[in-house]
Amino acid sequence: MLSRLKRDLTMAEAARGPGGARVDLLLVADMVAPDARVLDVGCGDGELLQLLAETRGVDGRGIELSREGVNECVAKGLAVIQGDADTDLADYPDDTFDYVILSQTLQATRRPRIVLEHMLRIGRHAIVSFPNFGHWRIRLQVAIGGHMPRTDNLPYSWWDSPNIHFCTIKDFRDLCQVVGAKMERAVALNAYGKPLRFNAPWWFWNLFGEQAVFLLSRRA
Protein backbone atom coordinates (compact mmCIF):
# COMPACT_ATOMS: atom_id res chain seq x y z
CA MET A 1 0.00 0.00 0.00
CA LEU A 2 2.66 2.44 1.04
CA SER A 3 4.93 1.48 -1.79
CA ARG A 4 2.06 2.00 -4.20
CA LEU A 5 1.75 5.51 -2.89
CA LYS A 6 5.48 6.04 -3.30
CA ARG A 7 5.43 4.75 -6.83
CA ASP A 8 2.60 7.07 -7.70
CA LEU A 9 4.42 9.97 -6.17
CA THR A 10 7.38 9.16 -8.33
CA MET A 11 5.17 8.70 -11.36
CA ALA A 12 3.67 12.08 -10.67
CA GLU A 13 7.14 13.32 -11.61
CA ALA A 14 7.85 14.88 -8.25
CA ALA A 15 10.43 17.56 -8.82
CA ARG A 16 13.96 16.24 -9.00
CA GLY A 17 17.12 18.05 -7.97
CA PRO A 18 20.50 18.20 -9.74
CA GLY A 19 21.49 14.67 -8.70
CA GLY A 20 18.17 13.27 -9.94
CA ALA A 21 16.85 12.76 -6.40
CA ARG A 22 13.39 13.94 -5.42
CA VAL A 23 13.49 17.42 -3.89
CA ASP A 24 11.47 16.37 -0.84
CA LEU A 25 13.99 13.59 -0.19
CA LEU A 26 16.90 16.00 -0.61
CA LEU A 27 15.22 18.27 1.90
CA VAL A 28 14.84 15.41 4.37
CA ALA A 29 18.45 14.38 3.80
CA ASP A 30 19.53 17.96 4.49
CA MET A 31 18.01 17.73 7.97
CA VAL A 32 20.08 14.65 8.91
CA ALA A 33 23.47 15.10 10.55
CA PRO A 34 26.37 13.11 9.03
CA ASP A 35 27.09 9.58 10.33
CA ALA A 36 23.79 9.45 12.23
CA ARG A 37 21.78 6.31 12.98
CA VAL A 38 18.59 6.53 10.94
CA LEU A 39 15.37 4.52 10.68
CA ASP A 40 13.26 5.17 7.57
CA VAL A 41 9.69 4.04 8.22
CA GLY A 42 7.94 3.13 4.98
CA CYS A 43 11.18 3.22 3.00
CA GLY A 44 9.69 2.01 -0.31
CA ASP A 45 12.42 0.95 -2.73
CA GLY A 46 15.13 2.46 -0.51
CA GLU A 47 15.78 5.67 -2.50
CA LEU A 48 16.07 7.86 0.62
CA LEU A 49 18.20 5.32 2.50
CA GLN A 50 20.60 5.13 -0.43
CA LEU A 51 20.71 8.91 -0.70
CA LEU A 52 21.45 9.18 3.03
CA ALA A 53 24.16 6.53 2.84
CA GLU A 54 25.82 8.19 -0.13
CA THR A 55 25.57 11.85 0.93
CA ARG A 56 25.52 11.62 4.71
CA GLY A 57 27.30 8.36 5.51
CA VAL A 58 24.48 7.33 7.80
CA ASP A 59 23.94 3.90 9.37
CA GLY A 60 20.47 3.39 7.93
CA ARG A 61 17.68 0.89 8.58
CA GLY A 62 14.29 0.65 6.96
CA ILE A 63 10.81 -0.74 7.50
CA GLU A 64 8.61 -1.36 4.49
CA LEU A 65 5.17 -2.88 4.24
CA SER A 66 5.35 -4.20 0.68
CA ARG A 67 7.26 -7.39 0.04
CA GLU A 68 8.53 -6.20 -3.35
CA GLY A 69 9.94 -3.04 -1.78
CA VAL A 70 11.70 -4.97 0.96
CA ASN A 71 13.22 -7.54 -1.34
CA GLU A 72 14.45 -4.82 -3.70
CA CYS A 73 16.07 -2.99 -0.76
CA VAL A 74 17.78 -6.09 0.67
CA ALA A 75 19.06 -7.04 -2.77
CA LYS A 76 20.63 -3.54 -2.89
CA GLY A 77 22.43 -4.30 0.38
CA LEU A 78 20.22 -2.06 2.55
CA ALA A 79 19.16 -3.21 6.04
CA VAL A 80 15.40 -3.29 5.61
CA ILE A 81 12.74 -5.42 7.25
CA GLN A 82 9.22 -6.23 6.17
CA GLY A 83 6.94 -4.61 8.69
CA ASP A 84 4.15 -2.19 9.52
CA ALA A 85 4.61 1.29 11.01
CA ASP A 86 1.41 0.87 13.02
CA THR A 87 2.48 -2.31 14.81
CA ASP A 88 6.23 -2.80 14.59
CA LEU A 89 7.66 0.44 15.99
CA ALA A 90 6.63 -0.72 19.46
CA ASP A 91 9.37 -3.40 19.32
CA TYR A 92 12.25 -0.94 19.17
CA PRO A 93 13.86 0.14 22.44
CA ASP A 94 14.06 3.83 23.45
CA ASP A 95 16.76 6.01 21.86
CA THR A 96 17.83 3.44 19.26
CA PHE A 97 18.22 6.04 16.51
CA ASP A 98 19.28 9.66 16.01
CA TYR A 99 16.54 10.18 13.42
CA VAL A 100 13.34 8.32 12.64
CA ILE A 101 11.94 9.38 9.27
CA LEU A 102 8.38 9.05 8.03
CA SER A 103 8.41 10.23 4.45
CA GLN A 104 5.02 10.58 2.70
CA THR A 105 3.59 7.82 4.88
CA LEU A 106 1.88 9.52 7.86
CA GLN A 107 -1.46 9.85 6.08
CA ALA A 108 -1.51 6.09 5.36
CA THR A 109 -1.06 5.00 8.98
CA ARG A 110 -3.99 3.84 11.07
CA ARG A 111 -2.96 5.70 14.23
CA PRO A 112 -0.74 8.67 13.29
CA ARG A 113 -0.49 9.94 16.87
CA ILE A 114 0.86 6.66 18.22
CA VAL A 115 3.25 6.34 15.28
CA LEU A 116 4.59 9.83 15.96
CA GLU A 117 4.94 9.10 19.68
CA HIS A 118 6.92 5.93 18.95
CA MET A 119 9.13 7.84 16.50
CA LEU A 120 10.01 10.38 19.20
CA ARG A 121 10.58 7.57 21.70
CA ILE A 122 12.95 5.44 19.63
CA GLY A 123 14.68 8.41 17.94
CA ARG A 124 16.12 11.60 19.31
CA HIS A 125 14.65 13.37 16.27
CA ALA A 126 11.70 12.67 14.03
CA ILE A 127 11.41 13.88 10.46
CA VAL A 128 7.92 13.79 8.95
CA SER A 129 6.97 14.77 5.42
CA PHE A 130 3.35 14.70 4.26
CA PRO A 131 0.98 16.15 1.66
CA ASN A 132 -0.80 19.27 2.96
CA PHE A 133 -4.54 18.85 2.79
CA GLY A 134 -4.97 22.58 3.40
CA HIS A 135 -3.53 23.49 -0.02
CA TRP A 136 -5.83 25.91 -1.89
CA ARG A 137 -6.44 23.58 -4.80
CA ILE A 138 -7.63 20.83 -2.44
CA ARG A 139 -9.82 23.30 -0.56
CA LEU A 140 -11.24 24.48 -3.87
CA GLN A 141 -12.11 20.95 -5.02
CA VAL A 142 -14.04 20.29 -1.81
CA ALA A 143 -15.61 23.76 -1.51
CA ILE A 144 -16.55 24.42 -5.13
CA GLY A 145 -16.34 21.01 -6.81
CA GLY A 146 -18.12 19.35 -3.90
CA HIS A 147 -16.07 16.13 -4.23
CA MET A 148 -13.08 14.54 -2.53
CA PRO A 149 -9.94 16.07 -3.99
CA ARG A 150 -7.62 14.42 -6.48
CA THR A 151 -4.29 15.94 -7.45
CA ASP A 152 -1.15 14.83 -9.31
CA ASN A 153 0.46 13.89 -6.00
CA LEU A 154 -2.74 12.33 -4.61
CA PRO A 155 -4.32 10.64 -7.59
CA TYR A 156 -6.68 8.22 -5.79
CA SER A 157 -10.43 8.14 -5.70
CA TRP A 158 -11.80 8.20 -2.15
CA TRP A 159 -12.79 4.55 -2.37
CA ASP A 160 -9.40 3.13 -3.30
CA SER A 161 -7.10 5.52 -1.49
CA PRO A 162 -4.50 4.10 0.92
CA ASN A 163 -4.54 7.52 2.58
CA ILE A 164 -6.89 7.34 5.53
CA HIS A 165 -5.59 10.14 7.77
CA PHE A 166 -5.03 13.33 5.81
CA CYS A 167 -4.11 16.49 7.69
CA THR A 168 -3.19 20.09 7.00
CA ILE A 169 0.02 21.79 8.07
CA LYS A 170 -2.01 23.47 10.82
CA ASP A 171 -3.43 20.12 11.97
CA PHE A 172 0.05 18.63 12.14
CA ARG A 173 1.30 21.52 14.25
CA ASP A 174 -1.56 20.78 16.66
CA LEU A 175 -0.56 17.11 16.81
CA CYS A 176 3.01 18.14 17.63
CA GLN A 177 1.63 20.14 20.56
CA VAL A 178 -0.45 17.21 21.75
CA VAL A 179 2.45 14.73 21.74
CA GLY A 180 4.85 17.29 23.20
CA ALA A 181 7.16 17.50 20.21
CA LYS A 182 9.44 20.47 19.70
CA MET A 183 9.47 21.85 16.14
CA GLU A 184 13.08 22.44 15.19
CA ARG A 185 12.53 23.14 11.52
CA ALA A 186 9.61 23.19 9.11
CA VAL A 187 9.60 23.65 5.36
CA ALA A 188 6.67 23.83 2.96
CA LEU A 189 7.09 22.96 -0.72
CA ASN A 190 5.01 24.40 -3.56
CA ALA A 191 3.50 22.41 -6.39
CA TYR A 192 6.87 22.39 -8.18
CA GLY A 193 8.66 20.98 -5.15
CA LYS A 194 10.36 24.30 -4.41
CA PRO A 195 10.50 25.51 -0.77
CA LEU A 196 8.20 28.43 0.04
CA ARG A 197 9.54 31.67 1.46
CA PHE A 198 11.18 30.94 4.81
CA ASN A 199 9.63 33.81 6.73
CA ALA A 200 6.08 33.40 5.40
CA PRO A 201 3.34 33.14 8.04
CA TRP A 202 1.84 29.72 8.84
CA TRP A 203 -1.51 30.52 7.15
CA PHE A 204 0.41 31.22 3.92
CA TRP A 205 2.19 27.85 4.11
CA ASN A 206 -1.04 26.11 4.94
CA LEU A 207 -2.67 27.60 1.82
CA PHE A 208 0.17 27.39 -0.67
CA GLY A 209 2.30 24.50 0.57
CA GLU A 210 1.59 21.30 -1.30
CA GLN A 211 3.89 19.28 0.95
CA ALA A 212 5.51 19.93 4.31
CA VAL A 213 8.62 18.54 6.01
CA PHE A 214 9.00 18.85 9.79
CA LEU A 215 12.07 18.18 11.90
CA LEU A 216 10.95 17.42 15.45
CA SER A 217 12.58 16.53 18.74
CA ARG A 218 11.38 15.55 22.17
CA ARG A 219 10.67 18.49 24.44
CA ALA A 220 13.38 18.40 27.10
Next chain:
Amino acid sequence: MADVDIALDLARAREADAPRDSHVVRFGPDRPLKLDAGVELSPFQIAYKTYGSLNADRSNAVLVCHALTGDQHVASRHPVTGKPGWWETMVGPGKPIDTERYYVICPNVLGACMGTTGPASTNPRTGKPWGLEFPVITIRDMVRAQAMLLDDLGIETLFAVAGGSMGGMQVLQWAASFPRRVFAALPIACATRHSAQNIAFHEVGRQAVMADPEWRGGRYLIEGTNPRRGLAVARMGAHITYLSDAALHRKFGRKFQDRDNPTFTFDADFQVESYLRHQGISFVERFDANSYLYLTRAMDYFDLAADYNGVVANAFAGTQTRFCVISFTSDWLFPTSESRAIVHALNAAGARVSFAEIVTDKGHDAFLLEEPELYAIVRGFLDGAAKARGLKSAGG
Protein backbone atom coordinates in the same frame (compact mmCIF):
# COMPACT_ATOMS: atom_id res chain seq x y z
CA MET B 1 18.00 -58.69 2.97
CA ALA B 2 19.21 -58.27 -0.60
CA ASP B 3 22.94 -58.22 -1.31
CA VAL B 4 22.70 -54.75 -2.77
CA ASP B 5 21.15 -53.47 0.47
CA ILE B 6 23.98 -55.00 2.50
CA ALA B 7 26.53 -53.42 0.19
CA LEU B 8 24.86 -50.02 0.61
CA ASP B 9 24.73 -50.43 4.39
CA LEU B 10 28.43 -51.19 4.46
CA ALA B 11 29.28 -48.25 2.20
CA ARG B 12 27.27 -45.90 4.38
CA ALA B 13 28.73 -47.30 7.60
CA ARG B 14 32.27 -46.75 6.26
CA GLU B 15 31.51 -43.03 5.69
CA ALA B 16 30.96 -42.60 9.43
CA ASP B 17 34.65 -43.25 10.21
CA ALA B 18 36.41 -42.76 6.90
CA PRO B 19 34.50 -40.30 4.71
CA ARG B 20 35.35 -40.19 1.04
CA ASP B 21 35.98 -36.89 -0.78
CA SER B 22 36.20 -34.94 2.49
CA HIS B 23 38.83 -33.41 4.72
CA VAL B 24 38.95 -34.71 8.29
CA VAL B 25 40.32 -33.06 11.43
CA ARG B 26 40.88 -35.40 14.38
CA PHE B 27 40.72 -33.94 17.89
CA GLY B 28 42.72 -36.09 20.27
CA PRO B 29 42.51 -36.43 24.08
CA ASP B 30 44.23 -33.03 24.43
CA ARG B 31 41.27 -31.33 22.74
CA PRO B 32 38.02 -32.76 24.17
CA LEU B 33 34.60 -31.36 23.28
CA LYS B 34 32.60 -30.28 26.33
CA LEU B 35 28.96 -31.17 25.74
CA ASP B 36 25.81 -29.57 27.18
CA ALA B 37 24.91 -33.01 28.54
CA GLY B 38 27.76 -32.53 31.03
CA VAL B 39 30.18 -35.03 29.55
CA GLU B 40 33.24 -34.70 27.36
CA LEU B 41 33.51 -36.25 23.92
CA SER B 42 37.04 -37.35 23.18
CA PRO B 43 38.54 -38.23 20.83
CA PHE B 44 36.28 -37.04 18.02
CA GLN B 45 36.57 -35.95 14.42
CA ILE B 46 34.98 -33.47 12.02
CA ALA B 47 34.61 -34.12 8.29
CA TYR B 48 34.27 -31.06 6.10
CA LYS B 49 34.41 -29.80 2.54
CA THR B 50 35.85 -26.51 1.30
CA TYR B 51 35.28 -24.60 -1.94
CA GLY B 52 37.17 -21.58 -3.26
CA SER B 53 40.30 -20.27 -1.59
CA LEU B 54 41.08 -18.43 1.62
CA ASN B 55 42.43 -14.92 0.97
CA ALA B 56 45.70 -13.62 2.44
CA ASP B 57 44.16 -11.91 5.47
CA ARG B 58 41.78 -14.83 6.09
CA SER B 59 38.72 -12.60 5.92
CA ASN B 60 36.59 -14.27 3.24
CA ALA B 61 35.51 -17.50 4.95
CA VAL B 62 31.82 -18.44 4.77
CA LEU B 63 30.57 -21.24 6.98
CA VAL B 64 27.60 -23.12 5.51
CA CYS B 65 25.61 -25.07 8.11
CA HIS B 66 23.57 -27.97 6.81
CA ALA B 67 20.07 -29.05 7.77
CA LEU B 68 18.89 -32.21 9.57
CA THR B 69 19.44 -34.62 6.70
CA GLY B 70 22.12 -32.65 4.86
CA ASP B 71 25.88 -33.12 4.93
CA GLN B 72 29.14 -31.43 3.98
CA HIS B 73 28.68 -32.10 0.25
CA VAL B 74 27.03 -28.73 -0.35
CA ALA B 75 28.33 -28.15 -3.87
CA SER B 76 29.90 -31.40 -5.01
CA ARG B 77 28.84 -34.93 -5.86
CA HIS B 78 27.59 -37.03 -2.95
CA PRO B 79 29.97 -40.00 -2.49
CA VAL B 80 27.18 -42.46 -1.55
CA THR B 81 24.31 -41.44 -3.82
CA GLY B 82 26.30 -39.86 -6.65
CA LYS B 83 23.84 -36.96 -6.69
CA PRO B 84 24.85 -33.28 -7.03
CA GLY B 85 25.47 -31.19 -3.88
CA TRP B 86 22.40 -30.15 -1.93
CA TRP B 87 22.87 -26.38 -2.43
CA GLU B 88 24.56 -26.16 -5.82
CA THR B 89 22.05 -23.49 -6.84
CA MET B 90 23.34 -21.27 -4.02
CA VAL B 91 27.03 -22.17 -3.64
CA GLY B 92 29.58 -22.23 -6.46
CA PRO B 93 31.46 -20.05 -8.96
CA GLY B 94 29.26 -17.06 -9.83
CA LYS B 95 26.50 -18.27 -7.51
CA PRO B 96 25.06 -16.07 -4.72
CA ILE B 97 27.58 -17.56 -2.27
CA ASP B 98 30.30 -17.10 -4.85
CA THR B 99 33.23 -19.48 -4.43
CA GLU B 100 35.33 -17.22 -6.66
CA ARG B 101 35.02 -14.59 -3.96
CA TYR B 102 34.45 -16.48 -0.73
CA TYR B 103 36.12 -19.47 0.89
CA VAL B 104 33.23 -21.79 1.72
CA ILE B 105 33.56 -24.33 4.54
CA CYS B 106 30.83 -26.88 5.13
CA PRO B 107 31.34 -29.31 8.02
CA ASN B 108 29.27 -32.40 8.67
CA VAL B 109 27.51 -31.71 11.99
CA LEU B 110 28.25 -33.48 15.24
CA GLY B 111 25.98 -36.51 15.59
CA ALA B 112 25.59 -36.98 11.84
CA CYS B 113 26.83 -39.95 9.82
CA MET B 114 29.05 -38.63 7.03
CA GLY B 115 32.39 -38.55 8.80
CA THR B 116 31.91 -36.30 11.81
CA THR B 117 31.64 -38.26 15.04
CA GLY B 118 28.14 -39.54 15.70
CA PRO B 119 26.28 -42.67 16.84
CA ALA B 120 27.41 -44.62 13.73
CA SER B 121 31.08 -43.85 14.38
CA THR B 122 33.30 -46.32 16.18
CA ASN B 123 33.47 -45.83 19.93
CA PRO B 124 37.22 -46.02 20.65
CA ARG B 125 36.57 -47.59 24.08
CA THR B 126 34.69 -50.58 22.69
CA GLY B 127 35.86 -50.73 19.09
CA LYS B 128 32.19 -50.95 18.10
CA PRO B 129 29.70 -48.33 16.81
CA TRP B 130 28.56 -45.93 19.54
CA GLY B 131 24.84 -46.53 19.02
CA LEU B 132 22.79 -45.22 21.94
CA GLU B 133 25.92 -44.93 24.11
CA PHE B 134 26.67 -41.78 22.15
CA PRO B 135 25.86 -38.76 24.36
CA VAL B 136 22.82 -36.66 23.46
CA ILE B 137 24.03 -33.51 21.74
CA THR B 138 22.64 -30.01 21.20
CA ILE B 139 22.80 -27.33 18.52
CA ARG B 140 25.25 -25.49 20.78
CA ASP B 141 27.49 -28.56 20.90
CA MET B 142 27.52 -28.66 17.09
CA VAL B 143 28.54 -24.99 16.99
CA ARG B 144 31.24 -25.48 19.65
CA ALA B 145 32.68 -28.29 17.56
CA GLN B 146 32.62 -26.09 14.44
CA ALA B 147 34.43 -23.33 16.35
CA MET B 148 37.14 -25.87 17.24
CA LEU B 149 37.41 -26.76 13.55
CA LEU B 150 37.89 -23.08 12.64
CA ASP B 151 40.52 -22.72 15.37
CA ASP B 152 42.31 -25.68 13.83
CA LEU B 153 42.09 -24.09 10.38
CA GLY B 154 43.44 -20.81 11.77
CA ILE B 155 40.31 -18.83 10.87
CA GLU B 156 39.52 -16.33 13.60
CA THR B 157 36.57 -14.49 12.00
CA LEU B 158 33.95 -15.73 9.58
CA PHE B 159 32.81 -13.30 6.91
CA ALA B 160 29.43 -15.03 7.02
CA VAL B 161 27.55 -17.98 8.46
CA ALA B 162 24.60 -19.23 6.40
CA GLY B 163 22.10 -22.05 6.67
CA GLY B 164 18.48 -23.06 6.51
CA SER B 165 16.29 -24.98 8.97
CA MET B 166 18.58 -26.78 11.45
CA GLY B 167 21.40 -24.94 9.64
CA GLY B 168 19.64 -21.66 10.50
CA MET B 169 19.52 -22.69 14.15
CA GLN B 170 23.30 -23.14 14.04
CA VAL B 171 23.63 -19.69 12.43
CA LEU B 172 21.67 -18.11 15.31
CA GLN B 173 23.72 -20.07 17.85
CA TRP B 174 26.95 -18.93 16.19
CA ALA B 175 25.85 -15.29 16.36
CA ALA B 176 24.88 -15.71 20.02
CA SER B 177 27.90 -17.76 21.20
CA PHE B 178 30.64 -16.14 19.12
CA PRO B 179 29.40 -12.66 18.12
CA ARG B 180 32.89 -11.34 17.43
CA ARG B 181 33.68 -14.22 15.08
CA VAL B 182 30.64 -13.61 12.82
CA PHE B 183 30.57 -10.57 10.52
CA ALA B 184 27.33 -11.47 8.74
CA ALA B 185 24.64 -14.05 9.53
CA LEU B 186 22.04 -15.55 7.21
CA PRO B 187 19.48 -17.63 9.13
CA ILE B 188 16.92 -18.97 6.65
CA ALA B 189 13.57 -20.67 7.38
CA CYS B 190 14.32 -21.28 11.06
CA ALA B 191 13.39 -20.24 14.60
CA THR B 192 14.95 -19.43 17.95
CA ARG B 193 13.22 -22.49 19.39
CA HIS B 194 11.58 -25.65 18.16
CA SER B 195 7.79 -25.42 18.48
CA ALA B 196 5.62 -28.03 20.23
CA GLN B 197 4.23 -29.05 16.83
CA ASN B 198 7.71 -29.60 15.46
CA ILE B 199 8.79 -31.62 18.50
CA ALA B 200 5.61 -33.67 18.01
CA PHE B 201 6.47 -34.45 14.39
CA HIS B 202 9.99 -35.44 15.38
CA GLU B 203 8.66 -37.74 18.07
CA VAL B 204 6.51 -39.54 15.50
CA GLY B 205 9.61 -40.03 13.35
CA ARG B 206 11.68 -41.36 16.24
CA GLN B 207 8.92 -43.73 17.31
CA ALA B 208 8.74 -45.08 13.74
CA VAL B 209 12.47 -45.86 13.85
CA MET B 210 12.33 -47.41 17.32
CA ALA B 211 9.23 -49.49 16.48
CA ASP B 212 11.14 -51.26 13.71
CA PRO B 213 12.29 -54.65 15.15
CA GLU B 214 15.49 -54.27 13.11
CA TRP B 215 16.44 -51.27 15.25
CA ARG B 216 17.44 -53.70 18.07
CA GLY B 217 17.52 -51.06 20.81
CA GLY B 218 19.90 -49.00 18.69
CA ARG B 219 22.39 -51.89 18.27
CA TYR B 220 21.55 -52.64 14.63
CA LEU B 221 25.06 -51.86 13.33
CA ILE B 222 26.54 -54.36 15.78
CA GLU B 223 23.86 -56.98 15.10
CA GLY B 224 24.03 -56.58 11.32
CA THR B 225 20.47 -55.36 10.80
CA ASN B 226 19.08 -51.99 9.66
CA PRO B 227 15.73 -50.39 10.65
CA ARG B 228 15.06 -49.53 7.02
CA ARG B 229 11.28 -49.47 7.20
CA GLY B 230 11.16 -47.41 10.37
CA LEU B 231 13.57 -44.79 9.07
CA ALA B 232 11.77 -44.68 5.70
CA VAL B 233 8.43 -44.05 7.45
CA ALA B 234 10.07 -41.34 9.57
CA ARG B 235 11.36 -39.71 6.40
CA MET B 236 7.99 -39.98 4.64
CA GLY B 237 6.23 -38.23 7.50
CA ALA B 238 8.89 -35.55 7.80
CA HIS B 239 8.94 -34.97 4.06
CA ILE B 240 5.28 -33.94 4.11
CA THR B 241 6.14 -31.24 6.64
CA TYR B 242 8.79 -29.87 4.25
CA LEU B 243 6.24 -29.32 1.48
CA SER B 244 2.87 -27.60 1.38
CA ASP B 245 -0.68 -28.59 0.54
CA ALA B 246 -0.53 -26.38 -2.54
CA ALA B 247 2.79 -27.83 -3.74
CA LEU B 248 1.61 -31.43 -3.26
CA HIS B 249 -1.57 -30.63 -5.14
CA ARG B 250 0.32 -28.91 -7.96
CA LYS B 251 2.80 -31.81 -8.29
CA PHE B 252 0.52 -34.80 -7.80
CA GLY B 253 -3.11 -33.86 -7.32
CA ARG B 254 -5.06 -37.12 -7.13
CA LYS B 255 -3.25 -38.62 -10.11
CA PHE B 256 -2.75 -42.38 -10.27
CA GLN B 257 0.69 -43.95 -10.61
CA ASP B 258 1.08 -46.08 -13.80
CA ARG B 259 -2.58 -47.03 -13.81
CA ASP B 260 -5.95 -45.64 -14.84
CA ASN B 261 -8.12 -47.02 -12.07
CA PRO B 262 -7.78 -47.80 -8.37
CA THR B 263 -6.62 -51.36 -7.69
CA PHE B 264 -8.71 -51.78 -4.54
CA THR B 265 -5.54 -52.81 -2.69
CA PHE B 266 -3.00 -50.98 -0.55
CA ASP B 267 -0.50 -50.62 -3.38
CA ALA B 268 0.81 -47.14 -4.13
CA ASP B 269 -2.14 -46.26 -6.37
CA PHE B 270 -1.59 -42.54 -6.08
CA GLN B 271 1.45 -40.72 -7.42
CA VAL B 272 1.90 -38.97 -4.10
CA GLU B 273 2.20 -42.35 -2.34
CA SER B 274 4.72 -43.61 -4.82
CA TYR B 275 6.70 -40.37 -4.46
CA LEU B 276 6.79 -40.61 -0.66
CA ARG B 277 7.83 -44.27 -0.74
CA HIS B 278 10.66 -43.33 -3.06
CA GLN B 279 11.71 -40.51 -0.72
CA GLY B 280 11.74 -42.94 2.20
CA ILE B 281 13.73 -45.65 0.44
CA SER B 282 16.36 -43.35 -1.05
CA PHE B 283 16.86 -41.63 2.32
CA VAL B 284 17.67 -44.94 4.03
CA GLU B 285 20.51 -45.50 1.54
CA ARG B 286 22.43 -42.51 2.80
CA PHE B 287 21.37 -41.91 6.39
CA ASP B 288 21.91 -43.60 9.72
CA ALA B 289 18.79 -44.24 11.81
CA ASN B 290 20.42 -43.39 15.14
CA SER B 291 21.82 -40.15 13.69
CA TYR B 292 18.24 -39.28 12.82
CA LEU B 293 17.25 -39.77 16.47
CA TYR B 294 20.15 -37.67 17.79
CA LEU B 295 19.80 -34.79 15.34
CA THR B 296 16.02 -34.47 15.72
CA ARG B 297 16.60 -34.43 19.49
CA ALA B 298 19.17 -31.66 19.15
CA MET B 299 16.62 -29.57 17.24
CA ASP B 300 13.93 -30.27 19.85
CA TYR B 301 16.21 -29.05 22.63
CA PHE B 302 17.04 -25.83 20.79
CA ASP B 303 15.68 -22.82 22.69
CA LEU B 304 17.96 -19.82 22.44
CA ALA B 305 16.00 -17.76 24.99
CA ALA B 306 16.40 -20.45 27.65
CA ASP B 307 20.16 -19.79 27.80
CA TYR B 308 19.60 -16.04 28.20
CA ASN B 309 17.07 -15.61 31.05
CA GLY B 310 14.15 -16.26 28.76
CA VAL B 311 14.80 -13.25 26.52
CA VAL B 312 16.03 -13.91 22.98
CA ALA B 313 17.21 -10.31 22.59
CA ASN B 314 19.75 -10.92 25.38
CA ALA B 315 21.42 -13.51 23.16
CA PHE B 316 22.29 -10.71 20.72
CA ALA B 317 22.96 -7.83 23.15
CA GLY B 318 25.59 -5.50 21.74
CA THR B 319 26.07 -7.56 18.59
CA GLN B 320 27.92 -5.99 15.66
CA THR B 321 26.93 -8.81 13.32
CA ARG B 322 24.70 -7.89 10.37
CA PHE B 323 21.78 -10.23 9.92
CA CYS B 324 19.58 -11.17 7.00
CA VAL B 325 16.57 -13.24 8.06
CA ILE B 326 14.56 -14.98 5.33
CA SER B 327 11.29 -16.89 5.46
CA PHE B 328 8.84 -18.38 2.95
CA THR B 329 5.10 -17.76 2.81
CA SER B 330 4.09 -21.43 2.55
CA ASP B 331 6.53 -22.76 5.16
CA TRP B 332 4.34 -24.12 7.95
CA LEU B 333 7.17 -25.95 9.74
CA PHE B 334 9.08 -22.72 10.40
CA PRO B 335 6.44 -20.13 9.56
CA THR B 336 7.17 -16.44 8.95
CA SER B 337 5.96 -15.62 12.48
CA GLU B 338 9.04 -17.47 13.81
CA SER B 339 11.38 -15.41 11.62
CA ARG B 340 9.56 -12.26 12.66
CA ALA B 341 10.26 -13.18 16.31
CA ILE B 342 13.97 -13.38 15.45
CA VAL B 343 13.77 -9.95 13.82
CA HIS B 344 11.96 -8.43 16.81
CA ALA B 345 14.66 -9.77 19.13
CA LEU B 346 17.41 -8.41 16.88
CA ASN B 347 15.70 -5.01 16.70
CA ALA B 348 15.38 -4.95 20.45
CA ALA B 349 19.12 -5.63 20.61
CA GLY B 350 19.74 -2.79 18.15
CA ALA B 351 21.25 -5.16 15.60
CA ARG B 352 21.59 -4.35 11.91
CA VAL B 353 18.98 -6.66 10.44
CA SER B 354 17.23 -7.22 7.13
CA PHE B 355 14.19 -9.42 6.83
CA ALA B 356 12.49 -10.67 3.69
CA GLU B 357 9.60 -13.05 3.21
CA ILE B 358 9.54 -14.82 -0.14
CA VAL B 359 6.28 -15.75 -1.83
CA THR B 360 6.31 -19.40 -2.85
CA ASP B 361 4.07 -22.47 -2.60
CA LYS B 362 7.07 -24.80 -2.11
CA GLY B 363 6.90 -24.88 1.68
CA HIS B 364 9.87 -25.29 4.02
CA ASP B 365 11.98 -26.95 1.31
CA ALA B 366 11.87 -23.72 -0.72
CA PHE B 367 15.29 -22.75 0.65
CA LEU B 368 16.81 -25.70 -1.21
CA LEU B 369 14.87 -25.19 -4.45
CA GLU B 370 14.91 -22.84 -7.42
CA GLU B 371 13.88 -19.47 -5.95
CA PRO B 372 15.34 -16.54 -7.95
CA GLU B 373 14.20 -13.99 -5.36
CA LEU B 374 16.10 -15.88 -2.64
CA TYR B 375 19.27 -15.80 -4.76
CA ALA B 376 18.91 -12.04 -5.42
CA ILE B 377 18.45 -11.30 -1.72
CA VAL B 378 21.36 -13.50 -0.56
CA ARG B 379 23.62 -12.05 -3.26
CA GLY B 380 22.63 -8.46 -2.42
CA PHE B 381 23.02 -8.97 1.31
CA LEU B 382 26.47 -10.59 0.94
CA ASP B 383 27.61 -7.93 -1.57
CA GLY B 384 26.65 -5.18 0.86
CA ALA B 385 28.41 -6.96 3.71
CA ALA B 386 31.50 -7.62 1.57
CA LYS B 387 31.76 -3.92 0.75
CA ALA B 388 31.54 -3.06 4.43
CA ARG B 389 34.18 -5.71 5.16
CA GLY B 390 36.45 -4.44 2.39
CA LEU B 391 36.44 -7.72 0.44
CA LYS B 392 37.42 -7.50 -3.20
CA SER B 393 34.79 -8.54 -5.74
CA ALA B 394 35.44 -11.71 -7.71
CA GLY B 395 38.11 -11.12 -10.31
CA GLY B 396 38.66 -7.57 -9.04
